[in-house]
Every structure is written in C-alpha cells, then in structure tokens.
Amino acid sequence: MKPTIKDVAKLAGVSFKTVSRVVNKEGTVGQDLQEKVMKAIKELNYQPNLSARLLRGTASSIGFIYDNPNSNYVIDMQRGILGECHRQGYELVIHPCEAKSKTIIDEIIGMVDRSRVGGLVLTPPVSEMPEVLSVLNKRKLKYVRILSGANPPDTISPCVFIDDRTAAYKITQYLIDLGHKAIAFLGGDEAHKSSTERMEGYKAALKDNKIAIDKKLIVGGEYSFESGVKRTRQLLNGPTKPTAVFACNDEIAAGTLFAARIQGVEVPQQLSIVGFEDSPFSRQAWPNLTTAQQPIRTIAQRATSLLIEVMKHGEKSVESEGFYPELIVRDSTCPVASRKG
Amino acid sequence: MKPTIKDVAKLAGVSFKTVSRVVNKEGTVGQDLQEKVMKAIKELNYQPNLSARLLRGTASSIGFIYDNPNSNYVIDMQRGILGECHRQGYELVIHPCEAKSKTIIDEIIGMVDRSRVGGLVLTPPVSEMPEVLSVLNKRKLKYVRILSGANPPDTISPCVFIDDRTAAYKITQYLIDLGHKAIAFLGGDEAHKSSTERMEGYKAALKDNKIAIDKKLIVGGEYSFESGVKRTRQLLNGPTKPTAVFACNDEIAAGTLFAARIQGVEVPQQLSIVGFEDSPFSRQAWPNLTTAQQPIRTIAQRATSLLIEVMKHGEKSVESEGFYPELIVRDSTCPVASRKG
DNA sequence: GCCCACAATGACAACGTTGTCTATTTTACT
DNA sequence: AGTAAAATAGACAACGTTGTCATTGTGGGC
Numbered sequence: 001m002k003p004t005i006k007d008v009a010k011l012a013g014v015s016f017k018t019v020s021r022v023v024n025k026e027g028t029v030g031q032d033l034q035e036k037v038m039k040a041i042k043e044l045n046y047q048p049n050l051s052a053r054l055l056r057g058t059a060s061s062i063g064f065i066y067d068n069p070n071s072n073y074v075i076d077m078q079r080g081i082l083g084e085c086h087r088q089g090y091e092l093v094i095h096p097c098e099a100k101s102k103t104i105i106d107e108i109i110g111m112v113d114r115s116r117v118g119g120l121v122l123t124p125p126v127s128e129m130p131e132v133l134s135v136l137n138k139r140k141l142k143y144v145r146i147l148s149g150a151n152p153p154d155t156i157s158p159c160v161f162i163d164d165r166t167a168a169y170k171i172t173q174y175l176i177d178l179g180h181k182a183i184a185f186l187g188g189d190e191a192h193k194s195s196t197e198r199m200e201g202y203k204a205a206l207k208d209n210k211i212a213i214d215k216k217l218i219v220g221g222e223y224s225f226e227s228g229v230k231r232t233r234q235l236l237n238g239p240t241k242p243t244a245v246f247a248c249n250d251e252i253a254a255g256t257l258f259a260a261r262i263q264g265v266e267v268p269q270q271l272s273i274v275g276f277e278d279s280p281f282s283r284q285a286w287p288n289l290t291t292a293q294q295p296i297r298t299i300a301q302r303a304t305s306l307l308i309e310v311m312k313h314g315e316k317s318v319e320s321e322g323f324y325p326e327l328i329v330r331d332s333t334c335p336v337a338s339r340k341g
Numbered sequence: 342m343k344p345t346i347k348d349v350a351k352l353a354g355v356s357f358k359t360v361s362r363v364v365n366k367e368g369t370v371g372q373d374l375q376e377k378v379m380k381a382i383k384e385l386n387y388q389p390n391l392s393a394r395l396l397r398g399t400a401s402s403i404g405f406i407y408d409n410p411n412s413n414y415v416i417d418m419q420r421g422i423l424g425e426c427h428r429q430g431y432e433l434v435i436h437p438c439e440a441k442s443k444t445i446i447d448e449i450i451g452m453v454d455r456s457r458v459g460g461l462v463l464t465p466p467v468s469e470m471p472e473v474l475s476v477l478n479k480r481k482l483k484y485v486r487i488l489s490g491a492n493p494p495d496t497i498s499p500c501v502f503i504d505d506r507t508a509a510y511k512i513t514q515y516l517i518d519l520g521h522k523a524i525a526f527l528g529g530d531e532a533h534k535s536s537t538e539r540m541e542g543y544k545a546a547l548k549d550n551k552i553a554i555d556k557k558l559i560v561g562g563e564y565s566f567e568s569g570v571k572r573t574r575q576l577l578n579g580p581t582k583p584t585a586v587f588a589c590n591d592e593i594a595a596g597t598l599f600a601a602r603i604q605g606v607e608v609p610q611q612l613s614i615v616g617f618e619d620s621p622f623s624r625q626a627w628p629n630l631t632t633a634q635q636p637i638r639t640i641a642q643r644a645t646s647l648l649i650e651v652m653k654h655g656e657k658s659v660e661s662e663g664f665y666p667e668l669i670v671r672d673s674t675c676p677v678a679s680r681k682g
Numbered sequence: 683g684c685c686c687a688c689a690a691t692g693a694c695a696a697c698g699t700t701g702t703c704t705a706t707t708t709t710a711c712t
Numbered sequence: 713a714g715t716a717a718a719a720t721a722g723a724c725a726a727c728g729t730t731g732t733c734a735t736t737g738t739g740g741g742c
Contacts, residue, residue: 002454004697004698004699005698005699006698014721014722015721015722015723016698016699016722017700017721017722017723017724018720018721018722020699020700021700021720021721023699024700028719028720028721029720029721030719030720030721033720033721047451047454047455048455048698048699049396049455049457049697049698049699050392050455050456050457050699051391051392051393051395051396051457051697051698051699052392052396052697052698052699052700052727053698053699053700054392054699054727055390055392055393055396055697055698055699055700055726055727055728055729056698056699056700056701056726056727057699057700057701057726057727058699058700071412071413071415071416071417071621072412074412074416075412075415075416076412078435079437082435082437091434091455091456092434092435093432093433093434094419094423094433094435096420096423110388113343113388115391115432116390116391116392225621225624225625251625254625255625257627258625258627261627262627280412280566281622281625283566284566284592284595284596284599284622285626286598286599286602286603345727345728345729346728346729347728355691355692356691356692356693357692357728357729358691358692358693358694358730359690359691359692361728361729361730362690362691362730364729365730369689369690369691370690370691371689371690371691374690374691389728389729390727390728390729391729392727392728392729393697393727393728393729393730394728394729394730395697395729396696396697396698396699396727396728396729396730397696397697397728397729397730397731398697398730398731399729399730683742684741684742685740685741685742686739686740686741686742687738687739687740687741688737688738688739688740689736689737689738689739690735690736690737690738691734691735691736691737692733692734692735692736693732693733693734693735694731694732694733694734695730695731695732695733696729696730696731696732697728697729697730697731698727699726699727700725700726700727701724701725701726701727702723702724702725702726703722703723703724703725704721704722704723704724705720705721705722705723706719706720706721706722707718707719707720707721708717708718708719708720709716709717709718709719710715710716710717710718711714711715711716711717712713712714712715712716
C-alpha cells in the first residue's frame with residue numbers, strides 16, 4: 001500500500017541503502033543518483049516510516065509534559081511546540097499530568113518508555129520539581145525546561161526562562177507612577193516559581209520607591225478565577241482598601257474585575273487592575289485589562305528547537321535563552337488622582 | 342537499557358513468543374507459565390515497544406484533526422480524547438490544520454502515512470468536508486466524526502452528533518417566553534454546520550410562535566469576539582433594535598456584551614444575551630452569560646471510544662451517538678418587561 | 683493399545699528502517 | 713603509470729515485536 005524505501009529503490013534503480021542515504025542527507029551519494037532518487041521519492045510520495053526509524057534507535061518524536069488548568073496557556077504552548085515539530089519533522093506526544101500526584105515520576109517514565117520519545121519539553125510546575133529532573137538525569141533523558149527565573153536560573157540543563165521578576169517590577173513601578181500606594185498583590189499557586197518571582201519583583205519596586213510593604217495587601221491563593229473573586233472580596237471588605245490590584249495572572253484579574261463589579265466598585269476609577277499573561281480574556285473583558293505579555297508561543301517554539309538540538313548534538317551544543325514580558329497598558333488602570341474627580 | 346520481551350522470556354525461562362502471547366492475552370498459554378511470565382513482567386516493569394508493534398502492523402495511536410481557533414474547545418476535546426486514549430493504552434498524535442487550505446487532504450494523508458495512526462477523530466469543520474471523507478474512505482482509513490446534526494445525520498460512517506438545532510430552538514423559545522420578539526441572531530462561520538443548524542432552530546422557534554422573521558436581525562459572520570463586536574455595533578445603530586441577541590457561540594456573545602457596554606446599553610435590562618458553549622468566559626463575564634452547555638469532553642471521549650472499537654472490530658460493530666446541549670440560565674437574560682421598569 | 687485431534691509451546695521470518703562492513707570506482711600524488 | 717587514499721555504492725544484520733508454521737505432549741474414541 002504505502003510506498004517503502006524499497007519501492008523507491010526499485011523505481012530509481014539503486015539499492016535501498018542509497019535511498020536511505022539520500023533521505024537522511026548523508027551527502028555521500030553522487031549528484032546523478034541523488035536526483036534519480038529524489039524524483040522517485042516525489043513520484044511515489046514516499047514518507048519514511050517513523051516506527052521503523054524509532055525501532056532502529058533514532059527517536060523522531062518528543063513529549064510535552066504539562067500540568068496547567070489554563071487552556072490558553074496550554075494551547076499556546078502546544079501551538080508553538082507543534083509548529084517547530086512540524087518544521088523539523090518530529091511528532092508530538094502530549095502528556096498532561098498532576099504535579100501533586102505521588103506517581104508522577106512513574107507516570108512520566110512510563111510514558112517515555114512506552115512511546116520512546118527522544119526528549120521532553122517540561123513546563124511549570126513540573127519543570128521546577130528537582131525530584132523529576134534528577135530521575136530524568138539518571139536515565140539520561142534529554143529535556144528542555146521552560147521556567148521562571150532571571151538570567152540562567154541554574155546550570156542543571158538548558159532551559160528557556162522567563163524573567164517574571166523584572167516584569168512584575170515594571171508593572172508595580174507603572175502603578176506607582178500612576179500615584180498608587182496601596183497596591184494589593186494577589187499571588188498564584190505556590191508550587192509555581194512564577195508566583196514567587198512576581199512577588200519578589202513587586203516587593204522590590206515598592207522598596208525602591210520607599211513604600212512600606214503592607215502584608216495585609218499580599219494575599220496568596222491559586223491561579224484561578226474563583227480564587228481571584230474570593231480574595232478580592234476579602235480585600236475590599238478589609239481594613240486597608242487598595243487603590244490598585246496586581247493580579248498574578250489574567251484569570252485572577254478576571255476574578256478581581258468580577259468581584260469589583262458585584263460590590264459596585266468602578267474599574268478603573270475606583271480600582272486599577274493589572275493582570276499577567278495577555279490572555280484573550282484581557283482583550284475581551286470590559287474594560288480591557290492592562291497586563292504583561294508573555295510570548296508563550298515563541299517561548300515554546302524556542303524550547304522545542306533547543307530540545308531538538310540537544311537531542312542531536314548534546315547539552316553542550318546549546319545555550320539557555322531568556323524572555324522578558326512587556327507591559328501592555330489598556331483600560332483597567334488609571335491615575336489614582338482621578339478617583340477624587 | 343529498557344527491558345525487551347526477550348529479557349522477560351529469559352527471566353521466566355520460556356520462549357519470547359510465549360511472553361508475547363501472554364502480553365496480548367491470546368489465552369493459549371498454560372496457567373503456570375502464565376503466572377511465571379506475569380511475575381517476570383512485573384519484576385522488570387516491562388512495557389511493550391509501540392514502535393515495534395506498529396512496525397509489525399498493529400496501530401496503537403490515533404490522530405486528532407482539528408481546525409478551530411477556540412482554545413477552550415480544542416483543549417476540552419483534547420482532554421476527552423486523551424482520557425480515553427490513556428484508559429485504553431493508545432497514544433495521541435495531534436494535528437491542527439486549516440480547512441481552507443488547498444493542501445489539507447495531502448496534509449492529512451501525509452500525517453497518517455508518517456505516523457501510521459490507526460484511526461482519526463475528526464472535528465468540525467473538517468468532519469463536514471465530503472472531499473476529505475471520500476479520500477479517507479478510499480484509503481480505508483478508520484475514522485469517527487464529531488459533527489452537528491439531528492439524529493444520525495447520515496450513514497457514511499459512525500459519528501458522534503450534537504443536536505444544535507433543538508438546542509437553538511430551546512434557547513429561542515426561552516427568549517420568547519421572556520417576552521422578547523425582536524431577537525437578533527449572530528451566526529458563526531458558514532463552513533461550520535453548527536452555525537446553520539442553530540439558525541434553523543432559531544427560525545423554527547420563531548415560526549412556531551408566529552413571530553415574523555426579520556432578515557435585518559439575522560447577521561452572518563465568524564465565530565469570533567471581534568466579529569461579535571462589529572455586528573452588535575451595526576445592530577444597535579440599525580433601524581430595528583433587538584431586545585435580545587442569540588449569539589452562535591460564547592465568543593460572539595462576549596463581543597456583543599463588550600459592544601453593548603461601549604454603547605452604554607445595559608445587560609440584561611436593555612438587552613438580553615444568550616451564548617452557546619458554556620465556556621469559562623460565560624462564567625467569568627459580568628454578568629454571567631446565559632448559554633447552552635455542550636459536554637465537549639464527554640463527546641470527545643465517546644468519539645474516541647467509538648473509534649477504538651471501529652479500529653478493532655470494524656464500522657459495523659458500532660452505533661452513532663447523539664448529544665443534546667442543555668440551556669443554562671444565568672444573568673445575561675431577563676424578561677423584556679423589566680425594560681420599562 | 684493405536685491413532686487422531688487438539689492444546690501448548692517454540693523456531694523462524696517478516697515489518698521498514700539505519701549502522702557497519704566490504705567492494706568497487708574515482709581521484710590525486712609520487 | 714602505479715599506488716594509496718578517498719568517495720561512492722551495496723550486502724547484510726539488527727532493532728522488538730507478531731504471524732505462521734512446525735513440534736511436542738496429552739487425552740479420548742475406537
């Protein structure tokens with residue numbers, strides 16, 4: 001049915017090994033034969049059988065490990081990874097999992113053994129779990145991490161890092177420049193380093209501007225809408241009312257916006273809100289959300305390209321790469337002064 | 342490194358073929374040997390190599406073909422499919438594509454050839470393209486479609502269908518019961534059958550209630566936020582102002598909500614809005630969106646389970662299955678009477 | 683007690699690739 | 713021109729599985 005390498009060889013009048021060489025661009029085949037083979041490949045629309053290749057030892061698929069309830073995040077990641085896979089002729093095997101599960105390591109190992117992927121793209125929070133990394137290292141599995149951190153967070157292995165701290169600093173500075181002093185911080189899951197990094201940036205900006213850090217304005221929680229609603233409600237009914245809220249991602253910000261509405265607090269006149277992520281929601285909410293843009297798709301694409309490089313030529317052939325989210329000012333923030341007007 | 346069938350055989354003291362038989366539950370192996378083999382498998386934590394299996398002819402992965410910009414939709418589909426794959430020991434290869442592309446058929450065929458998936462789950466609009474189906478049939482590829490339609494839409498092949506028409510009828514009837522007469526309909530991409538099905542339901546309900554169909558209130562467009570904004574603006578500035586809008590999905594509804602806000606139209610007091618999908622946005626917007634719930638995840642899971650059945654025992658062993666979206670009443674709709682109050 | 687049928691097991695080929703080794707041709711240098 | 717080295721091409725094994733066929737043992741019917 002489907003053409004094999006031998007069919008091509010027969011048509012081109014060469015040995016099937018020669019075809020293999022052409023397909024794999026070994027460059028040890030003469031011009032004329034090469035052309036003949038190429039022509040035969042096109043005529044039969046030959047595609048090498050990945051299973052056979054893999055069986056022989058050359059992996060041609062990679063795995064994408066994630067634990068994230070945020071659809072936009074996952075889909076964007078996936079798009080980036082898939083794009084690069086497609087470009088380089090790799091297949092993608094996706095594997096959602098639960099970071100909290102006790103069997104997560106067995107699960108990942110099982111998946112790798114079963115599908116024989118040649119490498120893994122890890123995203124937070126799995127990419128930040130030392131116990132997972134150490135098992136992967138022990139088994140000499142190739143992987144590239146996407147994680148939060150400033151300038152190569154470590155040298156364990158190549159990674160793509162996102163400088164959440166600096167971005168959070170910029171956001172906070174922006175709010176301060178608008179005249180805000182009572183700026184609340186709604187954190188994300190503690191398991192995610194991005195959450196603590198962003199908090200560091202927030203604190204640093206306050207400090208640099210000589211604004212005292214009010215612990216009542218810092219509320220931990222989850223990266224979810226519901227958590228945003230709940231915490232904002234607490235905050236608005238609490239002793240120190242914030243004039244601005246820095247939500248650790250857009251979903252939390254969505255919750256803040258919602259809770260503000262319920263309580264009749266006008267946004268941005270009475271309360272400025274900043275999110276993080278530049279999700280579709282931030283562009284569809286009313287008012288549009290001021291937020292920080294993470295080029296998730298590009299990040300995923302770069303991580304994949306690093307991974308493939310690592311798979312081909314080893315960890316040393318590659319350098320970690322950083323991304324720096326940009327502040328996107330929209331309509332959910334305004335100067336604190338206009339509150340009085 | 343990784344244990345093979347031969348390692349297991351050696352440990353159990355049998356031929357590797359016997360191990361193969363046990364693994365594949367052929368049932369022609371004696372009790373005692375079976376136990377020995379099982380024990381060895383557990384001890385080595387043996388996992389059969391999928392590539393080798395596939396090479397030999399038994400497919401153990403399926404493909405998921407989609408062309409949909411809606412992250413929630415795709416992610417939910419994917420979750421449903423993955424869940425079933427995981428349960429049944431299949432791998433998932435995902436393949437986003439563009440239905441409008443002229444090379445879509447070649448692309449799908451190429452993907453199937455390359456990765457040798459044993460079957461495909463097709464979602465709209467690809468599942469509704471006869472030219473794709475006919476090529477798949479010609480190549481005897483197994484597939485299950487997810488599509489829009491009432492009671493087995495056709496008998497081309499097994500499918501999972503969603504009765505959009507009846508759901509749309511219910512939505513429209515609900516609005517009529519609230520006293521609305523000027524009900525606008527914002528359609529989705531024409532390439533999607535769901536859009537026309539929903540329009541049919543809308544028209545039928547108006548007809549049954551003896552309300553004249555006003556063509557100015559029916560506006561075609563895309564399944565997108567921007568399209569919703571644009572069309573709502575037109576509508577609100579047009580000659581016949583609607584008291585209610587039936588948006589063909591939640592993204593359009595989000596656009597309608599946004600446009601209403603911009604123009605200072607209060608929702609739901611001055612304008613009732615209904616969406617379709619029960620996306621996260623519908624629960625996060627303010628006010629919460631009245632919408633129709635599609636159990637996308639369950640639908641995807643059923644489609645996958647049908648597909649695997651078809652792969653194992655053929656098309657005839659399986660029957661198509663229908664799903665019926667439920668109306669979810671929330672806060673974006675209210676009786677038309679209260680407008681006067 | 684003999685033969686046949688049937689169950690249980692094993693030996694071996696095949697799937698479509700790539701790696702390794704060997705054979706042939708060409709090139710380049712003395 | 714002769715020879716070594718390099719370039720090119722092919723033969724064959726191997727990857728880990730499953731299908732096919734052959735072999736062995738076991739029990740039942742005559």
